[in-house]
Amino acid sequence: MIDKEFHLERPLRWGMVGGGRGSEIGYIHKNSALRDGLFTLVAAAFDVNPERGREFGRNLGVDESRLYDNYKEMFEKEAQREDGIEAVSIATPNFLHYEMATAALNAGLHVVCEKPLCFTVKEAEALRKLAIEKQRVFGVTYGYTGYPMVHQARKMIENGDLGEIRIINTQFAHGFSSGMSELTSANTRWRQDPKIAGPTYVIGDIGTHALFLAETMVPGLKIEKLLCSPDTFVKSRAPMEDNAVVLMKFTNGASGTLWASAVNAGSMHQQKIRVVGSKASIEWWDEYPNQLRYEIQGKPAQVLERGMDYLYLDDDMVNSFRIGGGHAEGLFDAWANLYRRFGTAMDRVNHGERVEDVMKDLWFPNVNDGVEGVRFVENCVRSRDQNSVWVDYQ
Numbered sequence: 010m011i012d013k014e015f016h017l018e019r020p021l022r023w024g025m026v027g028g029g030r031g032s033e034i035g036y037i038h039k040n041s042a043l044r045d046g047l048f049t050l051v052a053a054a055f056d057v058n059p060e061r062g063r064e065f066g067r068n069l070g071v072d073e074s075r076l077y078d079n080y081k082e083m084f085e086k087e088a089q090r091e092d093g094i095e096a097v098s099i100a101t102p103n104f105l106h107y108e109m110a111t112a113a114l115n116a117g118l119h120v121v122c123e124k125p126l127c128f129t130v131k132e133a134e135a136l137r138k139l140a141i142e143k144q145r146v147f148g149v150t151y152g153y154t155g156y157p158m159v160h161q162a163r164k165m166i167e168n169g170d171l172g173e174i175r176i177i178n179t180q181f182a183h184g185f186s187s188g189m190s191e192l193t194s195a196n197t198r199w200r201q202d203p204k205i206a207g208p209t210y211v212i213g214d215i216g217t218h219a220l221f222l223a224e225t226m227v228p229g230l231k232i233e234k235l236l237c238s239p240d241t242f243v244k245s246r247a248p249m250e251d252n253a254v255v256l257m258k259f260t261n262g263a264s265g266t267l268w269a270s271a272v273n274a275g276s277m278h279q280q281k282i283r284v285v286g287s288k289a290s291i292e293w294w295d296e297y298p299n300q301l302r303y304e305i306q307g308k309p310a311q312v313l314e315r316g317m318d319y320l321y322l323d324d325d326m327v328n329s330f331r332i333g334g335g336h337a338e339g340l341f342d343a344w345a346n347l348y349r350r351f352g353t354a355m356d357r358v359n360h361g362e363r364v365e366d367v368m369k370d371l372w373f374p375n376v377n378d379g380v381e382g383v384r385f386v387e388n389c390v391r392s393r394d395q396n397s398v399w400v401d402y403q
């Protein structure tokens with residue numbers, strides 16, 4: 010059971026770019042990073058509006074002199090301090106990730122960056138190269154994969170409980186943009202602007218989560234070819250899609266579908282995955298994250314519960330629990346599991362281990378996973394632009 014114990018000499022000095030007042034994702038970054046005491050928040054450029062960002066930071070108790078107008082000033086001034094930041098999280102709209110993450114790595118900082126990582130595979134590969142060159146940890150916040158039951162599914166698949174994997178159906182299909190939500194929500198509006206969001210709307214925004222969920226559950230999963238069929242049901246959003254179905258063939262012989270949608274009317278999240286093997290299937294839904302459905306052909310279906318002795322989960326950090334079974338754990342706990350791993354990885358690298366070795370040894374969503382998300386988007390766009398044909402995955 011995770012009980013806030015950790016073995017770092019001291020918390021890592023951590024800063025934030027973006028995630029200011031009223032942002033969708035800023036609070037969960039702070040809550041998760043600070044939860045277990047591996048990080049301490051000492052500096053920030055929280056907001057596109059520096060005044061509002063400073064006021065926000067003051068209210069959070071950050072030292073006024075370390076609340077900056079922008080990320081450039083922050084990285085420069087922090088580098089001049091003996092007690093400057095060692096790590097930064099980037100929680101700004103997508104178009105800023107590449108330049109900010111590049112600047113952070115060049116300033117010698119470990120990075121946690123939001124998804125989608127950037128706009129092109131070329132940029133994503135450049136970030137990967139730079140992270141390795143600079144020997145810095147690069148985490149990506151695919152937060153749903155911090156849920157223990159996702160890792161129970163991974164262990165069952167690794168163990169062969171499902172048999173040969175045949176079908177993977179994954180989806181993230183909410184209904185929040187069934188109407189013209191962009192008229193009232195600023196952060197829905199930017200998600201539909203290709204200059205800010207990148208070449209796709211739902212494929213990059215939530216499809217990348219659904220893909221990484223599948224990649225986490227099925228180790229070694231690789232797409233061989235895909236066909237992307239996008240729709241724009243609210244016509245004013247064109248050329249951006251608000252719904253997409255992607256058909257996939259995987260290199261292990263399995264077939265799959267990915268459904269990403271913002272117009273699944275009435276749905277909250279519907280982030281679900283079903284992995285079908287030759288003997289059995291599993292199904293997981295992020296609105297019921299403490300349960301995993303396990304169906305063996307010819308037997309009654311079972312629901313596995315987090316916190317029970319019959320699970321495979323061992324006492325490592327992402328797989329262990331924060332409270333016993335029966336008490337629901339949620340997204341804040343899942344994210345804290347990720348930040349606990351990001352912090353552990355950073356500490357190990359600070360103590361001389363090579364970042365490549367830590368990435369092999371310690372599971373966390375890392376720069377490679379960020380690259381794969383961008384690759385998926387780029388291949389979907391190639392299929393889409395040829396009128397939705399099958400394309401070999403590049």
Ligand SMILES: NC(=O)c1ccc[n+]([C@@H]2O[C@H](COP(=O)([O-])OP(=O)(O)OC[C@H]3O[C@@H](n4cnc5c(N)ncnc54)[C@H](O)[C@@H]3O)[C@@H](O)[C@H]2O)c1
Pocket residue numbers: 026027028029030031032033034035054055056057058079080100101102103105123124125150151152195196214
């Ligand atoms: N991992 C997840 O589950 C998840 C969930 C939601 C959003 N996201 C991602 O997080 C990122 C932010 O999304 P959001 O919904 O919170 O956006 P948002 O529009 O709600 O908030 C963006 C924040 O960034 C700040 N910002 C913008 N430009 C800035 C700049 N130049 N310098 C400093 N701060 C700046 C804004 O002031 C605001 O505080 C996006 O990349 C999005 O895809 C991820």
